[in-house]
Each structure stands twice: as structure tokens, then as C-alpha cells.
Amino acid sequence: MTFSQFLSTEPVRFDGGLGTLLQARGLPPGEAPERWCLTRPDVLTDIHRQYFDAGSNVATTDTFGANRLHFSAEELKEIIPAAVRCARLAAEQSEAPQEKFVALDVGPSGRMLRPLGDLDFEDAVRLFAETVRLGAQAGADLILIETMNDSYETKAALLAAKENCSLPVIVSNAYGADGKLMTGATPQAMTALLEGMGADAIGANCSLGPEQLRGVVTALLESTALPVLFQPNAGLPRVVDGKTCYDVGEAEFAASVASLVKQGVRLFGGCCGTTPAYIAALTAATRDLRPQPTPPPKRTVVSSYTHAVCLSDDPVLIGERINPTGKKRFQQALRAGDTDYILSEGLRQQARGVHLLDVNVGLPDVDEVKLLADTVCELQAVCDLPLQIDTADPVAMEAALRRYNGKAMLNSVNGKRESMEAVFPLARKYGGVIVALTLDETGIPPTAEGRAAVARKIIETAASYGIGKENLVFDTLAMTVSAEPNAARVTLEALRRIRTELGCHTSLGISNVSFGLPRRDAVNSTFFALALANGLSAAIINPDSAEMRKTYFAYRALRGRDENCAAYIAAAAEEPAEVAKPAEKTAQAAGQILPSASELQTAILQGRRERARELADALLSAGTAPLALIDRDVIPALNTVGEGFEKKTVYLPQLLMSAEAAKSAFEAVKASLAGQAQPAGKGPFVLATVQGDIHDIGKNIVRLLLENYGFRVVDLGKDVPPERVVETVVELHAPLAGLSALMTTTVPAMEATIRLLRERAPWCRTVVGGAVLTQEYADQIGADCYSKDAMETVRYAEAVLQTR
Amino acid sequence: MSAVTQTRAFPSPPVNRREILRYAGCAAPDARLDALLDDCLREVQGAPLQYGVCFCRLPLRLSGETCDFGAFSCRSAQLAACLRDCDGVVVFAATVGVGIDRLIAKYSRLSPARAVLLQAVGAERIEALCDRFCETLPAETQRRTRPRFSPGYGDLPLTVQRDIMQTLDCARRIGLTLNESLLLSPTKSVTAFVGLECAGQAR
Incomplete structure (x- = not known):
């Protein structure tokens, strides 16, 4: 019998702890237990046999840390087969009658993934892949990925298992006392991610005792259609007479786990502190229990690295602003690699209350494959909303999905064969809820029935890829009502039919409907209300529109989805009072309300970011020339703060607040110039934190100030190899390069970068800074200038350019 | 122990604003700095920190600059001096978790002023946690204790981090890992040795 067959009908008993048993047999603390597979195979076989004798169906190999970060390739090739052999031999030696299997154990890598740590996602996939391949070759029956406390690393391990063997894969996470993973994911978020990627069972192990994890296990049972595994510790550890003891005994442990087996747990055993005696007690306590048939909750769920968002009758808002279509400022940011602008668009929408962010970076003249994946990574480093990956290019979609830390929404597929053949395999592999447009080779059907028919075809085709209709969300295409009088009616009718007759969730991009009409907000928000009434599950909207937000909150209150109208009232309190727009007022009486120049200077001096932006906008729309605004207001204010900083009357955070206010004034200038030729900028100044170093606050401060002073800064980020710095300097013929290092260990990388610059870009001046640097150090490594802070860097850069 | x-x-542990401002290099804050710090602290409370420590007591044998802890040893004249007249150490690893790193990463892109203050908040938090933990040691070990001493201070090499990580199993216990450059992730974390003076040692 294969493990999959066994799992489909039977409860599966796992084994218990290994580490403490090995220590009891003489493993010294600090020594790698995996080596005992080679040096003491008899001990491992004996422990595995004891577990089989106690009733386990599955022995977990002694390979928790068997990966390339801890062992050489040669050692792994010996350890992993030896570990599988020990377990296999024990299965043969044990006379217990039950079915017996060997699980290849895969624990965490021991390193944290980027951006929190320095291990790249693909490197993590590679190192798990090596372990999985060796285990599968050695004849393991299944893969057990366990004790993972980070969702991203869990994804890397599961992807590696799926790509490198055809064995069943069980994934178990270590949840903390707060019911979440260390990096923040809830059980529901993990269910979405792991189910989407095709795990065969999911669960919780380690960290706590059975009672403390009851809530986590219940949440897993309620959220997944997969079998659930549970392997808790024997309670919490205590030290008694110099030995670690656990505070939950065999009988209590068995009763506690058994009560969760009654609730539906299908695979069970123990983790730290449990022994064959615990497993024997658990076997006895569960002898007569049959697995509960798990009711399959077919929910439509997407997730981020912290939480899941479920589509339901309570509508979900998707922010549409990360999209270059028709937005000159956004296009300019994409072309210039100005990621910070894109990130701030995302965070602003989050503050406006959207539940998901649509991410579209498609422009004809950018490398969308790289840009989309990079943008997804950058966004998920700063924003915990689930993302909707929006691209027409399947290659870009795959690159972004692979790196996405959760279960994404995919935008989109349609009824054309070519589209479905490209998108469904990606959703099958990486998971995802797919937005399906109701159009096909024949175009957009003019009737509701025609669109519902396309939806049916898409559901059937998805099913042939193993994708259920709960992972499809239909967009019945809002067309422009000014061009086709029946456009909105057909869209709404198709929406209603798909929602009620086909039982699928729906989504609409709202704004299209009003193209070409005045007061588009009124049309959009009314259409939005109608769509909601017809069963709209998710709306792609501009959350900056007060009308749309009003409609959303009013709808929820009217449909009884907002207890005491609390959310409606709270939202109303946050809306700014409705006054005429400053621009209109300015047009009326520019002379009177024009803020004086010194007011903008004051806002910058006081570090008031929003105020500086308002004032700059007002000045610009009243006709102040953009460059005059910078020279007359921004630079003098910055100079005042900069001098204060140098005299130590202004502290760094205050300098930065002013710099941020100045930047927001620049942002107003950029917006007013979007689409036109931008001022060239001085420089360019190439900036990087050197290879091996991941600290970038100091570097970012330097960039901010340089930009304030009108430099064009090419920021290569952190952990940048010397070659990359030099290539960029050569390509741009940059006169200046700034390098930052925080640690003594990375100064050699800085030195190597300077050496290479001297060789290949002798015209370029180098300025270095960072916590460990001193003038002497800078001289030693051949830098042209040592800068103790960001202001000094600005002064030096200005001086260099003046002498040219 | x-x-x-x-x-x-x-x-x-209770928040010490003066310490935070000291870490941020602001001797005399003004109203807008105070307001920004309030904002940062509110946000830190919204992303709860996790204060975790793992530790064990190890024997100590000093010979010259070599400090031998049984499970591992290292060479450092300064650590050896700090541990003179001790016959044991408590080695510990402490972290306040990834939440503050996420906030710092976010604001280092969006508002360096906040990022600088959040760095300072993180530094104050982890030091406060270490202080809390070290305060418990004299009672728990029944010994006088020495000030904590961390890898990277003076001549104590960072490479000893590897031994500490392995001996304490930090990744599994408190989610603390080491990166390729021997730095700790999460970043607001500390590892250190605390010397235990020989019983009856006069001060």
C-alpha cells in the first residue's frame, strides 16, 4: 500500500521526539544528531523500532538539519541514505502489525530569508531540493516538512519538494503562543498558501503543548479540506535537577491529542519531549477512533504573509492605483526605477482601507518580467496586504507568483484556449485565485447569457487542470456606458447569473463604465452600488475616491454587515470636510490666498511633509515656475537646516523630517512636470551599500539629501557586488560613487569596489561612509573622501562637480 | 541553573524615552521630535514585539586568553579579563523579534526620520530585555555576576556566534538565526556571556 492510499482511508500515527532520546543515549549537546546516522546507526534503528512497536505508522528520519548549510554535499550523500536505511531497517525489525512508512524529515534551513535575513528565496529552494532528491532516491515514502516558523521558507521547501520528487508532501508549521508563525502568518493564511500549492496534508507541530495549540488546530480544521497533522510537544520544558522535563505526562498528552483526533485531526504524534511511551498511550487512546470525514470548506481565499482574505457576500476592495495606464507620474516612476513611489502608492491605498492591492507594471519599454517580480518582493517587504498580480505576460506572472509570499489573486485569464493554457498551469503549481474575464475567441458576448456561457466553459476547463470553481472569480467586464447604452445592464445581469446560478464569486473593474462622461465619480459609485446589489464580491477601485468609499460603507450598513453602523460612522468621521478644492480657490483669487514663499520654507524647516506638499501644489497651480520654487524656497530652507545640523543645533531625525518635507515639495514639482522633460539633475551619483552588508538606512539618508540638492541618484540598493557598481558607473559615466558599509567584515568588499573603480572608471571620485569607517580607514582603502554624515557627502559632491 | x-x-519592559533619544543622537528633543517618537511607539505597540531569551550555564576554564566553556572555547584577552575569578558563565541569546525589523525596513524606504527613531527604539528595547534578564541571574545562580560581554566587542571574534547558536539551538527556541556575515536576524537581538564569580569571591 502506498502512503497516499493509506492516508486516504486511515488515521496515520506518527512518531515522537528524537533529540532528547539521542541525548539520553550519549549525544553530546552541540553535536549534530544527523551524524549519528553514520556513526551510531544501531541507536537510530533502535529508536525508530521502539516507535513502530508503540504503534507508529511513520518513522521520521534523523535529517531535521540535513541540508547544505550544515553539511557538505559529500556528507549529505552519505547521511540522508543512511538515515532512510535506519528507519527502513526498523520497520523490518519491528513485529508490530500496522502499516509502516518512512518520512524524510525536512526542518528549517537555520537561516532567515530575504528581506528579513540574507538567504535568497531561490537559494533556499535549491538547498531544500538537494535534500529532497537524496531522500527520494534513498526510498523515502513521503516528505515531512516540519517546524517551519516562516511562511516564505515553508513555501521554498514545499516548492522544492514538488519540483524534485513525486512523493506525498506533508507540511507542518511551528505556531507561537499568539497562534501565529514567528513571521506573522495565521493558520488560515498558511492553509491558503499550502493548499494552493498542493500539499497533501498540513498541520502544526513543536513549540507548545497540545492544549496551547488547540486553537491553532481548530483553525486549521475549519479552514482546510486537507487532512490535518498534529504533533505537539509534551507541554512546556522545565529544568529539574539539571535535566529538562516536560510538564505534560503520557496519559494527559494522549487524552488531549485524542480529543482533537475526534474533532478531525487525521495524522498525529508528538514532538519535543515525547517518547515511545507517549506514542503507545496515544495509540491506545485513539485505537477505536476512525477519521472524521473532513467537510471540504470550498472557500475563495487569497493570502499574504500574515493573513488570509476570504471572498464572501461581504465585498472586498482591491486598490487599482499601482498601474501605469493613464498615469504619467507612475510611468515616469517605473521608467526611472523609482520603487519608493510605487511603494508609497501601495501604502497610501492600504491606509484608505483596501483589502488587496492590484499590481500592474506593464509598459512597452520596461522589462516587465523582472520589474513585476521585483515590485512584488519590494511590496511584500513593507505591506502586508494580499496582492493581485496583474499582467498579460505569463512569464512575468510566473516570475512574480514564484516569489510571492502567500496565495495571490491572478489577473487574469479569459475564455480563449491560449489564455487558459498559459494561466491554469501556473495557478495549479503556485496556487492562486484567478480572475476570469467572460470573453473568448469570438470576443465579448453582447448578452448576459453569452457571458455566463463563457464562464461555464472556463469552469470546465479549469476543472480539467484540477482547479475548482472556488478558485475562479468572474469579471463580467464593465464596458463604457456612453458608447453602448445597454453596457451596464448586460454586465450586471451576467454578474447576477454567475453569482446565483453558477455559485461563483465575481469581480469588476468599476472605473471603465464612466469613460467619456463628466462627473465620473457619480456614475462609478452608482454602478458600484448596483453591482454590489447584484452580487459583486470584489471591486477594483480607486480608493482615493470619496464617493466609492461612501458607497462601500453605506452598502455594508444597509445590508446588515456593519453592526451598529460602526464602520460607516468611523469612516464618515475620517472623511475630510467637503470644501472647494484649493486649486479652484486659487483660480478664483490667486493673489489673496497664495501662500507666501516663506510659508513653504517654514513647513520645510518644521518638517511638515503634508503641509509642504499642499503649499507646493498651490504655488505651482498658481503659476510659480517649478525650478523657481526649488531655488527660492526649498534649497534655502534645506541649507538652513543643514547648517544647523553641522553646528549640532539640529539633530539627525529633525534634519530628516525637513528633508522629507522638501522631498514632498519636489514630488509636487515632479507631478507638475510629469510627461514633460524633467530637469536633468546633477551627477549622476551612484550609491550602494557594499556586498555582504545589508544595512541601508545610512545610505538612504544620503540619497534623500542628495536628491534634495538636485542630484540624480542611481541607488543600487544593499549587498551590491563590486562589478555591479563599476558597470553602472561606466555605463552612466558617473562622476561620483558613494559606498556605505556598517561592519568591519564588509570593508574588504568596499576596498575591492574602489580598486575595481580605479581600474575601469578612473574618472570617478569615491566617497565612503558608515559606522565602522574613519578617515584613516578610508585612506587605507583608497577612497577619495571620507564623509562622517550625509551633509558632508552633499558638500563633497557639490565641490567635485564645481571643479569639473 | x-x-x-x-x-x-x-x-x-517599561519604555525609557531618554534612552531612545540618546540612541537616536538627540540630546534635547523638541516638540515635533517628541510627537514623531510618540507616533513610532504607537506603531511599535501595534506590531507587538516578542521578548524571548534562551540561555544555559556552562563551566569555565581560563588559560591565558583562552576561555574554555566545555561545549566550545574561544580566544579573547578582553573576555578572559572580564571573566577573571569566575568559574562559570551564563551564555544567552535574546531577541525582540522580527516586527521591529519590518517597521524599520518599511520606513527606511518611506521616511528615514522614522527609521532612525525606530532603530533607536529597537536598540533600547533589546538592551532593556537584556537588562531584565541579567537582573535575574544573581538570584538564580546564587553568584555574583559580571557585566555581559558580547561577540564583536573588543577582541572577541564574531565567529563565536556560530558556537552560541548551535549550543543554545537559538533558531528553534527563539527564532534567532545567523546570516552569512555572522550578523543576527532578527537584527534587534543580542548574544552574550555573563561571568559567574567563584563562590565566596570578594568584590
């Missing part, structure tokens, strides 16, 4: 590794969670 014994050679067995233990894990302990701590409640959030």
Missing part, C-alpha cells in the same frame, strides 16, 4: 538550555519569554 544547569547546563541544560532553557527558554524564557518576558513581558515588555
